[in-house]
Amino acid sequence: xxxxxxxxxxxxxxxxxxxxxxxxxxxxxxxxxxxxxxxxxxxxxxxxxxxxxxxxxxxxxxxxxxxxxxxxxxxxxxxxxxxxxxxxxxxxxxxxxxxxxxxxxxxxxxxxxxxxxxxxxxxxxxxxxxxxxxxxxxxxxxxxxxxxxxxxxxxxxxxxxxxxxxxxxxxxxxxxxxxxxxxxxxxxxxxxxxxxxxxxxxxxxxxxxxxxxxxxxxxxxxxxxxxxxxxxxxx
Numbered sequence: 001x002x003x004x005x006x007x008x009x010x011x012x013x014x015x016x017x018x019x020x021x022x023x024x025x026x027x028x029x030x031x032x033x034x035x036x037x038x039x040x041x042x043x044x045x046x047x048x049x050x051x052x053x054x055x056x057x058x059x060x061x062x063x064x065x066x067x068x069x070x071x072x073x074x075x076x077x078x079x080x081x082x083x084x085x086x087x088x089x090x091x092x093x094x095x096x097x098x099x100x101x102x103x104x105x106x107x108x109x110x111x112x113x114x115x116x117x118x119x120x121x122x123x124x125x126x127x128x129x130x131x132x133x134x135x136x137x138x139x140x141x142x143x144x145x146x147x148x149x150x151x152x153x154x155x156x157x158x159x160x161x162x163x164x165x166x167x168x169x170x171x172x173x174x175x176x177x178x179x180x181x182x183x184x185x186x187x188x189x190x191x192x193x194x195x196x197x198x199x200x201x202x203x204x205x206x207x208x209x210x211x212x213x214x215x216x217x218x219x220x221x222x223x224x225x226x227x228x229x230x231x232x233x234x235x
Contacts, residue, residue: 020057042079104207107154126189
């Protein structure tokens, strides 16, 4: 009887990332961080050489980015990073309001109090994070992600969570407009704290209203930042 040997991954060693996944992660990260600006061209030959993958996995990565709404075709000239116009931002916030206000209502009814108690303690300390430079700012945005994750877990609705995930992909591009506005970041932290307290109280109407106020303030700030950038001759 012959013996068949199979290769097993070494314990504790992560499997290598596929070329298409690596290209997708890099391009997505660069788009969300603004390193690839809206309207930037993405030529296959150029990008495959820059990232260090062949054109086949690069095409697979671009196909995923198109599905995400982050990249679009450009007739005769490859692909481009999608634009973020004022109209598209307003439309995104219309969807965000509908989804997040409803999610806050449900979370107030289904929440795990221990999870939101821990979040409340973290958000009470959030203003201090914003005084600690880039490291503190990075931790603050991690805290926002933790809030989003807690909201998703409380909702327990995969369809609603999936819709929220699609919206948050584009919000990551918009969110960096507020990074130079410490006053707005402190206000946003306070707004998140109010949402958390409403969820903890089990008050679905208040949770939805606090979310509505937060999103109104967020959109107002984003539009003001865009207007200020357009008026800046150096921008």
